[in-house]
Amino acid sequence: MSPVAVDWRTSATLVGTVLKALTVPLAGTAAVAAWYGEATMPFLVPLGLTLVAGLALERFDRRDLGLRESYLMVALTWLAIAFVGAIPFVLAGQGVLADPINAMFESMSGVTTTGATVIDSFDAHGKSIHLWRALLQWMGGLGILVLAVAVLSQISVGGAQLMETETQTQDLTKLTPRIEETARLLGMLYVGLTALMVLSWLALRVAGLAPNVTLYQAVAHAFTAVSTAGFSPEPASLGYFSPAVQWVTILFMFAGATNFVLMYFLLEGDPSRLRGSDEFRFYLGIVLGAAGLTAAFLAVDGQFQRVEPLVRHALFQVVSIVTTTGYATVDFDLWSAGAKHVLFLAMFTGGMAGSTTCSIKTLRWLVVVKSLRRDLFTEIHPEAIRPVRLSGQAVDEETIKDIYGYVLLSLVIFALLTVLVVIDATRVAGGVGEFEAMAAAASTFLNIGPAFGAAGPYGSYLHFPDTTKLAMIALMWVGRIEIIPVLVILTPAYWRS
Amino acid sequence: MSPVAVDWRTSATLVGTVLKALTVPLAGTAAVAAWYGEATMPFLVPLGLTLVAGLALERFDRRDLGLRESYLMVALTWLAIAFVGAIPFVLAGQGVLADPINAMFESMSGVTTTGATVIDSFDAHGKSIHLWRALLQWMGGLGILVLAVAVLSQISVGGAQLMETETQTQDLTKLTPRIEETARLLGMLYVGLTALMVLSWLALRVAGLAPNVTLYQAVAHAFTAVSTAGFSPEPASLGYFSPAVQWVTILFMFAGATNFVLMYFLLEGDPSRLRGSDEFRFYLGIVLGAAGLTAAFLAVDGQFQRVEPLVRHALFQVVSIVTTTGYATVDFDLWSAGAKHVLFLAMFTGGMAGSTTCSIKTLRWLVVVKSLRRDLFTEIHPEAIRPVRLSGQAVDEETIKDIYGYVLLSLVIFALLTVLVVIDATRVAGGVGEFEAMAAAASTFLNIGPAFGAAGPYGSYLHFPDTTKLAMIALMWVGRIEIIPVLVILTPAYWRS
């Protein structure tokens, strides 16, 4: 962009603003801790630290954020929140989270909306700690929405420019000329969806359909469902709740991974944009196709005698994985190889761009599929010019190449992480199954949450060696902010003027 | 290319020529059968059929082969040889190969140089049948070399135009103006390498280092090593032979997956081209890196007490998989998860373009790696123009996109095949492990041969349901001829004028 050195001061200033904002959730959680008679210091100490650090960082000069500064700001923000997020876990000193590496794993898994947990005993942790886990995820989901609009849509990150087109933020921007206003509208929708989910759960309770739902449970799960993040205070995850609660939660996970701009227009009374979205149809098709396949495997397996539980559990697990939420209603690690294989492959899809979803995302896969099909045609008719069209609009060829590159890069990093997981497991822990290693690598790097085997939905990542946990911490971070920002700031050329 | 309908007659004519040529190996195998006192009719019947069919097809008008006709010719040739190749198996009526689907699987696995076998009892099949298996593979290897030069280098098949550049066939073409002459030189090198391997094995026998090597064994294995194909008449594969034989065979597998043009120049006394090849260094690096990692896993595992066997078995298995040969010196299915995982990932690399190797090939991966690294740089310096360079030459951006697309297409087809394998196993055979399903899908589609579990190196593909076998037959064919030709002729637009 510019021949001058990267202006790290501006990035640091913005990180300072974010840190300062963290004082609000920390104060809120401290209040909840006081309400339940739990220790407040684990939250008040980081509150003080972030206030001081935030004010100090904000004293740097702030200029307009350039391309290179955006990368740094995004990468540093997530890292900073993860560090701050780990402090309450360590200070609370409860169970395995007293260990700094475990605390950092849990915090990074939270803020990246991954949902992989190291907690082996859920009772060992207080209500305020479980709420903090949920809040980290909710902030992470909000952050990614704002990031998608304010930063990623302005720089070309593996087809992010296309995302801007497809997510139609430019249309929204026409309505609301300032980017801050657009981000605010999406944020309001996010808050609104969260509130709606809380109310839905409480309504089920009132209707007698959800006997064990409390306000605490409703809030803790609304924070982690709409953000497609997946932490739960319950060891059985959504399996703890009634079928009605599970059905309702399917809807909110699905919404959390649906393009927020399209949902905004839907709420404004214009459903045509959602209906006209090629990506939405593709996303819906993947969910229904994978759920149908999973249901068929379960039917052959004979685990469920009645139709409703079979359909519900198949659909719930598929929606949970495709949207990258990571909740479970049953221990799907006990399912047959076929059903588990479908869930494993579903980890690589993700939901729609412009949402809180993680992983590769349906927008990129749809472009890959459409472009490969187009290439076959031009292979036969080299003279033909036939652009790839998405919801009627032509996609730039350079964007297609960026998307191809992004998907390949994701798969290569995934493969490298699997190698590290098996090396480490062999070195320290006496081995890990090949499929378990692949699932754990995919589930952390792609920010899903649960894997198979010991790290299954009712298990934890506690048993992985520290080096594996550190690698997963790094790759949850890399994966959540779409890889490129981190790789860019790790390039020597980035720091040269 | 042209607005007229595809000229299938020209394609059929060329297939006729190939069929006619098949009479030579059929006659040779019939002679060997007579020598060993085995039935000759399984070979004489298809000899008569191919002669008649070949002569009949050749009566069609032959014109210059256009782009569209090339696809059809390539696809039909492999299919036709596979059909003819299956006839001796069925007519001989020995063991499981008497079944037509098994025979077709074995024949397609042969001609595509895959090396996946359905044979459960090797003794049930005569020496002539085992030789026919080897001959199919040797012909398949020769076919792919000629195809690479004569057809694929002229059409853009996932970066095949780059392959022409990188394989430097144009330099060879300068030496030998006619493409037929280039193909002839490469074919001679192939024959020469095969003969050299036969002589090497026999020399080891004479030197007392290979007590159980016979002329038959030397020929049968030379046919399947230089073609990186992997069938063996021995159930223990190369584990049947002495360490000296195994070391020598490592060299010939490695050579079989090395660019033949570069080897030609090396034999002409010009080693600079091989040394200057970025792809060769990459290929060598992958082999040594994966072998080192595998050796480390084996050392931790403690299976081998001495260094030489440990190094030999690690290197042999890695070279066998990376080159896509598929031989084994031990039942590596019994190795630790770490070692097996390295071999699994190695399935996706393949050896060098312009050789008999299969899978994705190091040339494509090298371009992917270099291009992704370049993209990171231009992400920081958008104004910079920095082409991707391979052995000093700039790679066309369109070619890079083609290669990205090819790799993605391969991975998508692989994923779809894994789904089919698990569905079918659930439907018919009571399930299959997730990792076993993935390995079997990769090993057949990428033309490696052995997988893990029941289809491990000392096992067979016999237990897979017929529908899975049929899908694997189709995808071995699709994978061997680099996917695009088959997909193109399956596109409706191909057949429209």
Ligand SMILES: [K+]
């Ligand atoms: K998640």
Ligand SMILES: [K+]
């Ligand atoms: K092979």
